[in-house]
Amino acid sequence: MISIRARLLSTLLPAFVCISIAAGFSIYFSTKAEYLARLDTELANIAIDLRFIKPEANRDPNRDPNREAPRNQSNFRIRNMPQERLNSSRLVGGMAQLKDTLFTNLSENVYCEVWLGNRGGNLKTDNLAGGEITRPDAFGNTAVFYNTTLENGSPLRAWAARFPIMMREKQAPEVILAVDRREIDAALVRLARNLIGGGLAACLLFSGLLIFTLRISLRPLKILGEQAAMMDAESLHERFSEQSAPADIRPIVVRLNSLMAKLEESFARERRFSGDLAHELRTPLAAIRTTAEVALKWPDQASPDDFDEIHKLSSSLQQTLDSLLLLSRMESSTAEQHIVTVHPAKLAEECIALHAGKAEESRIQLHAELNPSVSLDTDPRLLRIIMTNLISNAVEYTAQNNTVKILVGAEDALFLCENEAPDLQEEDINHLFERMWRKDTARTESNHAGMGLSIAKACANALNLELTVELVNGRLRIALKTQNT
Amino acid sequence: MRILLVEDAVSLRKPVVKALKASGYAVDETGDGEEGYWLASEHEYDVILLDIMLPGMDGHEILKKLRADGDETPVLFLTAKDTIEDRVAGLRLGADDYLVKSFAIEELIARVEALGRRRYQKSTPVLKVGDLELNSSAKKVIRGKTELKLSAQLFTLLEFLMLRAGEVVTRADIEEHIYDEQADPMSNVIDTAVCALRRAIKTPESDAPLIHTRRGQGYIISEPAE
Structure with a gap:
């Protein structure tokens, strides 16, 4: 160019x-x-x-x-x-x-x-x-x-x-x-000579003047280019100066700054994700390794509980890796879909049954209102993943003696899951669907790695459905809607 | 030596504690950041092992507060965060070492030993008092030409006394550094242990007493008077 x-x-x-x-x-x-x-x-x-x-x-x-x-x-x-x-x-x-x-x-x-x-x-x-x-x-x-x-x-x-x-x-x-x-x-002849000489001199002078003027005029662009060249992953918090930019390039500077803000946000999200992923993978791996090494080095210290621990940790690791793989497939749209007519109420019943034990254990009530007349053409496998993850998330994070509300065909949603979320703040809503995001920044050992909602979101996207989230009076409402709802 | 381990992942904390105890260290453990800071402030540890992502108060915050309090106990960060920025941030706050999960337990113990030596300004793992030689890395004790077999606890007690050779070590010091919170402070466990240690380091070729009692003060390990 x-x-x-x-x-x-x-x-x-x-x-x-x-x-x-x-x-x-x-x-x-x-x-x-x-x-x-x-x-x-x-x-x-x-x-x-x-x-x-x-x-x-x-x-x-x-x-x-x-x-x-x-x-x-x-x-x-x-x-x-x-x-x-x-x-x-x-x-x-x-x-x-x-x-x-x-x-x-x-x-x-x-x-x-x-x-x-x-x-x-x-x-x-x-x-x-x-x-x-x-x-x-x-x-x-x-x-x-x-x-x-x-x-x-x-x-x-x-x-x-x-x-x-x-x-x-x-x-x-x-x-x-x-x-x-x-x-x-x-x-x-003298006139022609003078005109040629004068013309050449004028051309040279004009060239010089033009180069000088262009250099002066294009300096802000050059500075902008240099600033942009110096930007890297470590300086995404920096912004181009809009005040000193000439009016002609100010729209570009404004746009660049907006892109920088988005990039910074994306990088922060990716950094958070890689840090969280490292934690989710390394901590159980370190536990497995240390448990095994201790058992080998000090056999008298080993106990059957160690094997049980290793089994639980490896299962948890596998679950995290499976979730990552599923999410990756969903996001890259490589998952094959089998579209059939589905009754969400029936699917929801199955998913509720899956989590009933855990809910009972945590003394959580599952309140379901399932409209059996609702049907849609979709992939039941992906819809089940969405429902399971939403219910599982609600059961995991609802405090004891509270209710999780599950609705099918109610209000304007195809499927809705509502639970108490007193710890969540409005600003957390934007992060809910991020991979491995957890409100607990310490990421203390849990059955949830923070992948469920990301997977649900990716599946909803794959099915051309919309997953919306809102916080109403301390209750988290996640609704699955058709795109035109 | 007495170690504090602050790690919220129970599945990792349990085997690490086991390994440290098996290596002769007294270990206090917790999974909560605030409790970890309280323990570190209340007790004198030789090394603190800190996770960074902790509930209550994160590892960085604990270290910052400890250093602000003037506590110079060596701190080793034990974390899944492995980026250069994370390491630099930890070391800048005053951490003495950084170990990324997952790690070999041998490496963790070696680093803990090194930090413990640094606390007593010893650059070599070999400690000598008279003809008694203790190698804290190889976990060997030799008197004259005889290798002695000591239990982990007696080895730790001897190491602690030899690290402070020539200094009077009070019972409270020994209790603080050798025994964890579970030890009964009212028992005569220290006197018993010292007595057992005196016997253990005697050999037929060399039986000169090295551990001396300073009445009302404590114990001192030094070369026998000529």
Whole structure:
């Protein structure tokens, strides 16, 4: 699983790089467009100037020097130039004069080429030096701007259009004006270099900033992770700090703390269980072993009672182990079930009969109210285990001269067992179904290892029945109910 | 030596008591924590064997109270709880040893002996007074080159006197350490036992008296004066 930091970096950094590149391109091309627009404006202005060029006084003595050329009568020199003159051999000199007139005021970096049309020849500025500016695909009255390159490799920005003037039968002259683009190209190269350099620097800076910000922002998560890594079975009582957690991860911290509480409770239960199990198994085992060793080492100390003790202890051990095995089978749902129609009253009668002797011995009254009409489809074997364990538990822990109440089909329960439990507290109720839980924490020798109610609960679960427990006025009521009761 | 065993499982307590008594110890026993604390406070035991899970008052609580009372009697925890945490908790409270159930009875007796020796600041199980040598582990008594056969009770009495060799041991001390609660304090059982012990440690090769009576005070075991 990729880390949040890596994910954010792998998303934000390329996004920033893309945005930077787009911004760089945008700046570059807008600047380029601006430069070209400036050039185009310059070329257009030159074209206007060229169109309205004034005749020089020394070349036209008849012209009134004070008379301004009307705007609509521009380049009159070309307009008034006789056709014969333009076509005659004398035109060589005339062309030179025209060229001189046209191009004198042009600055040196301006290239100009004029086609007079219909074999009228063309004029070009000296800086073209025999070369030609590439003509546009088509000439029109509307000016076109385009980039071109001279034969010597000089990049040019060109303006081309027909001058809207009539030269008798001739076509209007086609004019190409061009200026050198090298300065702009150099500026654009500098700009591109700056943009690339600046972009790289910005990317690096942004990366650093991003890493730093992510580190700062994700620190609470890192701390949380470190705290979680340090948690083990010994530190389950510790909790993650909810106060210092940022609002974004506070729900996670709250959930983690809740899980920790559950884990702590489970571990405590398991620890209690393993301690209780150790006690339940080791104490009788130690007694058997010690009794046997003493009898072997000091035979004169041995008596038949020792064998009786060993027999009782081994039976008790076997009962505990059988209970554990049964519980394990119930909990892992590996027990096979044989579902038949069962009358709980009949089963309860059998179970009561099993415990009648013990109850009588302890002077406990078993009060039964068994409704024979109740029936259900279930596994009678598991139902018998539930009833036996509940009755056995009640008889074991009820004080002398008290009553154990056993009901079938009464109130809202399928089966109910109620007995006096003056020692039990409300907080003990949560532990009643825990494996090997006993109110007597000293676990003084008893016929009960504390497995009965756990087994009953596991059997009820296996049968999709519910076992509920409540303490009412010092009487413990354990009821077996159907899930939808 | 006198031992107190506080263990609520009767089935285990009975054989342990038997084994300890057979090894020559005087043993008082109870299955209740509060009674155990009362016995430990009222009598001077050489070693106390304590279960942890006890009704009334648990083993940890008993030990804590004893140490708070200034009672430094060696305590051995005898319990089913075997985790490191349980052992550490017990030892931190001031227990001297920890034995997890189930155990070999020989091991329990060996540990009790070791704790008893520690109480009298003896690091070796072999005690010597003159030419009399007692090995408390091997349960052997040798005088000169002769191995003596002593009953468990006489062995315990001799061991008790030799552990405190050179010191006057009062009758009350002997009664407190050698005899359990069932002994009749009004009887002359101690004088009789000491007399029997004097006879028992005499050999044809070596009959110099080692146990001397200090009138009105008690008994002392020491090398015979030259």
